[in-house]
Amino acid sequence: MAEKVIKKDFFMNYRSIPIQYCFSSDFEDYKECIVNYKNISVLYYQFHASSDHTMVVADGCADIQFCCDQDNVSSTIWGSVLTPQHIKFNAGKTYYGIRLSTSVSRRLSFFHYSELINTGVSLSGLNCFGKELSEKIALAQNFKKRILLTQQWLTAFGFFEPQKMDFIDHSINKILEDRGNMKISALAEYIGSSERLIRDKFTNAVGMSPKQYSRIVRFQSLIELILFDGRHKLLSLNDLISSSYYDESHLSKEVKFFADMTPKQFIKETSNVVIRRNTIASSLY
Structure with a gap:
């Protein structure tokens, strides 16, 4: 019985996605949506960078952000900060991102998550899938289409496959x-x-x-x-x-x-x- 309770609670908390409130307060047209899949949940979000920076706070999660600029395609995977930090954006551009729970973040197959603390690296530079996805995200016309593209990419990397708990x-x-x-x-x-x-x-x-x-x-x-x-x-x-x-x-x-x-x-x-x-x-x- 105890094992079943643990698994149920884990499944619920596995869906827990922290908040970066400054994305909403400092930028325009901020929107987000959590999609609950069978095994994990993912927070998808989008905003218009009306300034060139904002503050991020500690959340224990990985964020993958895409600059939706067809002339300057870029993507960055960020680890959690431990203390508040200001990060830069290209003012006037639309950004799309995904946030993964701590349990999912630590299982990133293309990067050791602990090496991402307080830093970010180019997703396009990690693998060809990252570069291809960045280009498709930049060309996509709206938030919903970007979510669908990301789902396909996450599927290719096995994000939705059941994981054995440790x-x-x-x-x-x-x-x-x-x-x-x-x-x-x-x-x-x-x-x-x-x-x-x-x-x-x-x-x-x-x-x-x-x-x-x-x-x-x-x-x-x-x-x-x-x-x-x-x-x-x-x-x-x-x-x-x-x-x-x-x-x-x-x-x-x-x-x-x-x-x-x-x-x-x-x-x-x-x-x-x-x-x-x-x-x-x-x-x-």
Whole structure:
């Protein structure tokens, strides 16, 4: 019975895709859609870069972004940042991207995900499929057609094939389930392994320690609380503290680390962000 519960919870959390709120706040015509396939979920998004840069925050995920410019085709695969960073875009161009959950990101067959932390590399330079896809994405006329093209590419790389769970997947799942609040000692006991082995294997697979990842999950839970749960009410500091943090000092430290703001500044910055996260199910794969 316990095994079935774990698998069910894993399947649900496997679909968890974090938020990059600045794509919506800093750019125009931002849209996104999560497609739930049989085994994984993928977040597809698109925006018009009305400025030449924006800030990205830690999310533990890989993003693949395409500049939809027929005269300057380019694509970049980004790993998660650990602290807020500004990345550059070509102002006036449309960008299309996909975001993969942590469990899916770490299984990228064409690049070791842990080597992507705090950096990005050209997808076109990795393989001929990446270059071909970039050109097709640039020529596609709308968001829907770009999603269909990407699905074909993901299929060719076996993204939709069932994957056997390992203890890293179970660790990621448990961290997500507890919203980043489980101590590593308790995680080790749950998994049935030593803390040292979990730290070493997790860091090698994900590019960060389970403790770092837990902090990111807590911070992303905070973003979700403000953008989705708190959309129709004015949240207080107590609301944020009670969500995942011990006290105001702990909250302030974490928000400063991940967003370079005070909690009050963070609430003000994000409370006006509107993201309509459409979710659909696909039976194609």
